[in-house]
Amino acid sequence: MTTAMFKKIKTLFVAALFAPVLAIAAGPMAPLDKAPVSRDPAALQHGAKLFVNYCLNCHSASFVRYNKLTEIGLSEDMIRDNLMFTGGRVGDLMKIAMRHDEGKKWFGAAPPDLTLVARQRSGHAYPGADWLYTYMRTFYRDPERQTGWNNVAFENVGMPHVFWQLQGEQIAHKTDNPDGTVDIRLELVKPGLMTPEEYDKAVADLVSFLVWMGEPVAAKRESIGIVVLLFLIVFTGLAYALKKNYWKDIH
Template sequence: MKNLIVHAKRLLTAVLFAPALVFAAAAGVPLDKAPLSTDFERLKRGATTFVAECLACHSASFMRYNKLTEIGFTEDEIKEKLLPPDKKVGDLMTIAMRPQDAKRWFGGVAPPDLTLVTRQRNSEFGSGADWVYTYLRSFYRDPSRPNGWNNVVFPGAGMPHVFWELQGEQTAKITQNPDGTQSIELVLSKPGTMSPQEYDEMVADLVSFMQWMGEPIAEKRKSIGIWVMIYLAVFFALAYALKKAYWKDVH
C-alpha cells in the first residue's frame, strides 16, 4: 500500500477479542512510545526472548555472549540458558544460516543484523526503539502475502509474525476516509497465549534489551558526560577568575 501512514491509537476494551489498533493513512508512520527500561531483570528477560526467538534468523554480530554479564547474567547462566551447543561464551552472537540461503528463503532479502537496529531506525516519527516496538505489535493476517502476514508499520515485510502464538492473530479492517486517506483498524480476532498487556510487556522487555545491545555503554557515557560538564563549568569559572585578575590593572 503506497503512501501509507499509520495514525491512530490503541483501543483497549475489557473484552479479550475486542482489543484493536487503529491507524490513519497519510505520508508517514506515527509510532507508539516504547516503554524502555534499564532494569536488569527486564533486560535479562529481553535477552532470553531475543536468543530464543530472534537469533535463529537474525544475527547480532557486534555483540559477544560474555557481554551479557553486564546486565546480570553469570557465565554459568549464559551457558545454561542462552549459549548454543556449538558456541563458546566469548563468541560473537552470529548464526549458522548463510546469507545466500537466507536471500533465497526470504524473498531475496536476507534478515538484517539486529545489533544496531534501534539506532538505525530513528525517524521524525520516533526513535528506533519506538519503531521496533510498534512494528512487533502491528502484524496482521494477509492471505495475499507469501508468508500470510503483513505489517502496518512496514508494509510488505518479508518477516513472518514469529510471535503470533503469543499475541494471537490480528485482522485489518480498512476504511476510506472523506479526505482520501485510509484508516486501518487492527482487531485481535484470535487470542494468543498472552493477554494484550502481557504481550506488550514482553515486547517492551525485548526492545529494551535491543536498545541496550545497540550501545551497552550508554548509561556509563551519560554519567561520564555529567562529570565532564561539571569539570568544564569549574574550569570556566577558574579561567574567568584568572582572566579578571590578570587584566585588572589594564582595565
C-alpha cells in the same frame, strides 16, 4: 581522469548521499507508538531471553559476543546454560548458521543483522525504538501473503509473526481516505498466551535490549558526559576568577 568518468563518479556520489533520504521520503510512515525503553537489568535480561529464543534463529547479532551480556547482570554460567543452545564458547559472536542465500530464498530477502537495528531507523527519544516497538505489535493476518502475515509499520514484510503465539492473532480493518491514504484498525480476534498488556511489556523489553545492544556503553557515556560538563562549569568559574585577579589593577 576523463570528464565523462568524473561526471559518472559525481553522479554515483550524489546518488549514494541522497538515496537514504529519498527512500525515507518515498515510503509512507505509519504513526509510531512511543517505546518505553528501559535500562533496568531485569528488563534487559528478559529482552535478551526473547531475542535469543525468537530472533536469533534467523537474525544474527554478529557485532556482539555472548559474554558482553555480563554487563546486564548475567553471569557466564547463566549465559552458557540459558542462552546458548548450540554449544560453542561464551566468548563467541552471536551469529547464526543460516546462509545469506538461504535466507533470501526462503523469505525473499536475507534477514538483516540486528546489532544496530535500533539505530538505523528514525524515532524520537531513541533512534529506531519507536519503530521497532510499533512494528512488533502491528502484525495482522493476511491470507494473500506467503507467510500469512502482514504489518502496519512495514507493509508486505517478508518476515512472519514469530510472536503470534504470545500475542495472538489480529485482523485489519482498512478504511480508504479521500486523500488516498488508508487507515488501518487492528482487532485481536484470537488471544495469545499473554494479555495485551503483558505482550506490550515483553516487546518493550525486547526493544530495550536491542537499543542496549546497539550501544552498550550509552549509560557510561552519558555519565562521563555529566562529569565533563560539571568539570567545565567549575573550570570556567576558576578561569573567570583568575582573569579578574590578573586584571584587577588595570580596570
